[in-house]
Amino acid sequence: MELRERLGEWRALVEQALERYLPTEEDEPTALHRAMRYSVFAGGKRVRPALLLEACAVAGGNPMQGLPAACAVELIHTYSLIHDDLPCMDDADTRRGKPTCHKAFGEAVAVLAGDALLTLAFEILAELPASGVDPTIALRVTQTIAHAVGSLGMVGGQTLDILYAAEQNDALTLEQLYTMHSLKTGRLIQAALEAGGLIADAPLAKQRALREFGRHIGLAFQVADDLLDVEGTEQSLGKTTGDAAKGKLTFPAVLGVEASRALAQQTAAKAVEQLAVFGDEADALRQLAWFVVNRKM
Amino acid sequence: MELRERLGEWRALVEQALERYLPTEEDEPTALHRAMRYSVFAGGKRVRPALLLEACAVAGGNPMQGLPAACAVELIHTYSLIHDDLPCMDDADTRRGKPTCHKAFGEAVAVLAGDALLTLAFEILAELPASGVDPTIALRVTQTIAHAVGSLGMVGGQTLDILYAAEQNDALTLEQLYTMHSLKTGRLIQAALEAGGLIADAPLAKQRALREFGRHIGLAFQVADDLLDVEGTEQSLGKTTGDAAKGKLTFPAVLGVEASRALAQQTAAKAVEQLAVFGDEADALRQLAWFVVNRKM
Numbered sequence: 001m002e003l004r005e006r007l008g009e010w011r012a013l014v015e016q017a018l019e020r021y022l023p024t025e026e027d028e029p030t031a032l033h034r035a036m037r038y039s040v041f042a043g044g045k046r047v048r049p050a051l052l053l054e055a056c057a058v059a060g061g062n063p064m065q066g067l068p069a070a071c072a073v074e075l076i077h078t079y080s081l082i083h084d085d086l087p088c089m090d091d092a093d094t095r096r097g098k099p100t101c102h103k104a105f106g107e108a109v110a111v112l113a114g115d116a117l118l119t120l121a122f123e124i125l126a127e128l129p130a131s132g133v134d135p136t137i138a139l140r141v142t143q144t145i146a147h148a149v150g151s152l153g154m155v156g157g158q159t160l161d162i163l164y165a166a167e168q169n170d171a172l173t174l175e176q177l178y179t180m181h182s183l184k185t186g187r188l189i190q191a192a193l194e195a196g197g198l199i200a201d202a203p204l205a206k207q208r209a210l211r212e213f214g215r216h217i218g219l220a221f222q223v224a225d226d227l228l229d230v231e232g233t234e235q236s237l238g239k240t241t242g243d244a245a246k247g248k249l250t251f252p253a254v255l256g257v258e259a260s261r262a263l264a265q266q267t268a269a270k271a272v273e274q275l276a277v278f279g280d281e282a283d284a285l286r287q288l289a290w291f292v293v294n295r296k297m
Numbered sequence: 298m299e300l301r302e303r304l305g306e307w308r309a310l311v312e313q314a315l316e317r318y319l320p321t322e323e324d325e326p327t328a329l330h331r332a333m334r335y336s337v338f339a340g341g342k343r344v345r346p347a348l349l350l351e352a353c354a355v356a357g358g359n360p361m362q363g364l365p366a367a368c369a370v371e372l373i374h375t376y377s378l379i380h381d382d383l384p385c386m387d388d389a390d391t392r393r394g395k396p397t398c399h400k401a402f403g404e405a406v407a408v409l410a411g412d413a414l415l416t417l418a419f420e421i422l423a424e425l426p427a428s429g430v431d432p433t434i435a436l437r438v439t440q441t442i443a444h445a446v447g448s449l450g451m452v453g454g455q456t457l458d459i460l461y462a463a464e465q466n467d468a469l470t471l472e473q474l475y476t477m478h479s480l481k482t483g484r485l486i487q488a489a490l491e492a493g494g495l496i497a498d499a500p501l502a503k504q505r506a507l508r509e510f511g512r513h514i515g516l517a518f519q520v521a522d523d524l525l526d527v528e529g530t531e532q533s534l535g536k537t538t539g540d541a542a543k544g545k546l547t548f549p550a551v552l553g554v555e556a557s558r559a560l561a562q563q564t565a566a567k568a569v570e571q572l573a574v575f576g577d578e579a580d581a582l583r584q585l586a587w588f589v590v591n592r593k594m
Contacts, residue, residue, distance in 0.1 A: 023448055029456040032448050083412060088404035107385035108459045111408065115380060115415065116448035122419040123443035126436045135432035139423045142439070146420035151320055151329050151413035159326040162405045 003287040007050055010063075010070075014049045015041070017071050021124055035105040035113035036120075040078050042096045047292065048073045051217070052192040054285045055210050058278050061200025065131050069141055069199060072121035073192045076149055079117035080188075082110055084158060090248075122146070133199055141195045148191035157184025164249045177249050178219070185225070186218030193217075209277045216271035217289050223264040224293045226250040230257060268293040300584040304347055307360075307367075311346040312338070314368050318421055332402040332410035333417075337375050339393045344589065345370045348514070349489040351582045352507050355575050358497025362428050366438055366496060369418040370489045373446055376414040377485075379407055381455060387545075419443070430496055438492045445488035454481025461546045474546050475516070482522070483515030490514075506574045513568035514586050520561040521590045523547040527554060565590040 018040055023033045049070035056066035085092040085100040087107065092100050102110035125145065128138035147153060160180040164172055193214035197207040230252045251260040271289050275282040315337055320330045346367035353363035382389040382397040384404065389397050399407035422442065425435035444450060457477040461469055490511035494504040527549045548557040568586050572579040 027449065029448075029453050029460065031460060032453060032456040036448060079412075083408055086405075086408065088408060108383075109456065111380055111383065111385060112452050112456050112459075113448075114412075115376075116452040118412065118415060119443055119447040119452065123440060123447060126440035126443055129433070129436060135436055136426070139426060139432055139435055143420060143423035146416055146423055150416040150420060151326075151333060151410075152324065155409050155413040155416065156326050156329060159329040159406065159409050162409075163326065163328060 003284065003291055006284055007046075007288070007291075010050045010053050011046045013053075013067060014046050014070055014074060017067050018074065021068075021071055021075075021120065031105060031109055032112055032116060035101055035109050036117055038098075038104060039082050039095075039101045039113060040075065040117070042098055044074065044078070044096065045295075046074060047221075047288075048077055048189060048192045050288060051189065051214075051285075052196040054288055055193045055196025055214075056200045057196075058275075058282045058285050059197045059200035059202035059206050059210065061196070061202070062132075065128075065133050066196055066199045068124050068128055068131055069145075069195045070192075072124045072145065073188065073195070075117045075121040075124070076145070076154075077188060079114040079121075080149070080154060080158070082114040082117070086110060089158070089162060128199075134201070137198055137201060141198050144194050144198065145188075145191045148187040153183055153187040153191075154185075157181065157187070160184070161248065172249055172254075174254055177251065177254050180249060181222040181251075182215075182219060185222040186215065189218035189221060190214030206277055209274045213271050213274040213285070213289075216267050216274065217292060220264050220267040220271060220289070220293045223251045223260055223267065224295065226252055227257065227260055227264065228296070264293045300581065300588055303581055304343075304585070304588075307347045307350050308343045310350075310364060311343050311367055311371060314364050315371065318365075318368055318372075318417065328402060328406055329409055329413060332398055332406050333414055335395075335401060336379050336392075336398045336410060337372065337414070339395055341371065341375070341393065342592075343371060344518075344585075345374055345486060345489045347585060348486060348511075348582075349493045351585055352490045352493025352511075353497045354493075355572075355579045355582050356494045356497035356499035356503050356507065358493070358499070359429075362425075362430055363493055363496045365421050365425055365428055366442075366492045367489075369421045369442065370485065370492070372414045372418040372421070373442070373451075374485060376411040376418075377446070377451060377455070379411040379414070383407060386455070386459060425496075431498070434495055434498060438495050441491050441495065442485075442488045445484040450480055450484040450488075451482075454478065454484070457481070458545065469546055469551075471551055474548065474551050477546060478519040478548075479512075479516060482519040483512065486515035486518060487511030503574055506571045510568050510571040510582070510586075513564050513571065514589060517561050517564040517568060517586070517590045520548045520557055520564065521592065523549055524554065524557055524561065525593070561590045 022037055022040060025034050025037060027033050052070045052073055053063040053066050057063045081095060082101045084090050085095055086102055093103055094100060101113055125142040129135050157180050161184055190211060193210045197210040268289050272286050275285060319334055319337060322331050322334060324330050349367045349370055350360040350363050354360045378392060379398045381387050382392055383399055390400055391397060398410055422439040426432050454477050458481055461477060487508060490507045494507040565586050569583050572582060
């Protein structure tokens with residue numbers, strides 16, 4: 001099957017499931033639920049869920065058992081975007097071609113919508129056994145994801161991003177750039193792949209391979225994102241561009257565009273190398289890796 | 298043992314455990330971890346953890362097994378205070394006699410500290426089996442707490458509070474007041490009591506009794522809080538007082554002070570009634586219920 005078709009199928013599955021998990025727009029408080037749905041159904045590519053589901057499949061698991069965790073990961077990603085866009089953070093007006101959550105619903109409701117999406121993610125994870133996942137594995141998945149997105153992971157990375165943006169860019173090192181992005185973007189992507197391997201109850205060597213694949217692909221994803229930010233126009237990306245112009249620490253700003261392009265390709269190649277243990281079975285995951293670095297949006 | 302002494306012992310246990318769970322102030326990003334610790338160790342009474350631990354004990358469980366969940370509940374309570382105090386919400390300058398988190402660390406770090414505390418709570422819950430809790434029970438505790446504090450619970454209640462404050466108080470009904478408070482304050486308190494019963498693996502009748510006790514005591518707690526808000530001075534409460542003056546919906550504002558006092562006492566009495574099934578064993582929980590409504594801070 002073509003990658004695009006396969007991605008489309010995962011995406012449809014994830015969106016149907018998210019539709020079921022989210023309270024309706026009629027549920028009180030309606031403003032809160034409208035804001036949550038507005039941001040969740042804003043046209044995300046669902047890359048993180050696809051990575052989790054592919055990891056689960058390649059490790060010999062049933063992707064349907066991974067679907068709730070895939071939704072949880074997407075809800076966490078959405079919450080992080082809502083909070084990152086707030087006036088006190090990146091102060092972004094548009095996201096995926098639409099007004100950001102706080103522009104559409106006000107700042108208070110946006111903060112609360114983010115809080116509620118994060119909370120819903122953990123409620124869904126706590127219900128993994130209803131999809132046939134062993135309770136001990138469900139708890140390990142929850143622990144892995146929670147650790148990845150907490151103060152020593154994603155939230156820590158966003159804090160560094162904010163703190164660095166307030167400083168002078170040229171005072172910062174490449175190492176700081178790596179650390180910040182591996183936390184802010186890499187950890188959740190890596191956790192999605194680990195979760196897929198855990199739910200498949202894969203042998204340790206395969207779980208390790210998925211974890212390492214996740215580590216590299218998380219970095220490749222962010223370098224590609226920074227490049228799009230430099231090259232893209234607001235129209236094709238659908239978000240306020242120019243992180244670099246805002247004094248944000250980006251790979252092109254530190255390494256230059258050409259070296260960043262090379263880094264993205266090399267890192268994706270390293271990621272794909274980790275998949276040797278799976279043989280041909282991992283072809284869809286390999287294609288997904290290259291899609292992640294070569295995408296134009 | 299005297300209630301005050303018993304509360305002091307629970308509090309010491311909870312604070313020692315929180316000390317271990319929270320990253321140190323030296324862990325990167327240090328600003329984030331300082332903000333998290335600043336708010337967690339700001340002198341809270343630890344009423345919710347005490348209720349969880351007492352519920353666990355009265356239901357025949359080992360409170361030491363409940364300690365991680367007690368910490369998780371307190372972290373969730375702390376996150377909710379940090380976000381409620383934000384300029385876009387209640388815009389509070391002081392809390393427990395000290396500058397609020399965003400006043401001390403800036404708005405961005407305060408939002409992120411709240412996010413990280415909520416996430417840490419779920420990481421701790423996912424590790425409950427390390428304290429001897431059965432994995433299936435650990436997941437039920439996680440599910441119960443997550444549901445209680447999500448968009449249909451605590452976060453929903455905070456949303457209603459914000460939305461109602463923007464309207465005219467006299468257009469609102471007593472029923473709306475009950476709904477808002479039962480969500481905003483009641484659900485987490487009720488979940489703490491349910492979690493104690495779940496961890497004790499109590500028979501269903503006792504779990505039901507704890508849940509109903511929790512429902513009533515959550516309301517009594519909030520009515521008492523509103524009364525303190527009217528009667529207290531900023532000095533004795535250590536927080537910006539006068540929710541009523543800000544157009545916030547409070548029980549004294551809707552019912553008057555005398556009727557609110559009567560409601561607090563009656564509701565506490567109803568709560569205590571639920572404890573009959575436990576006999577004398579529940580004396581500490583009974584005392585705690587009366588402490589909650591009669592406290593002066």
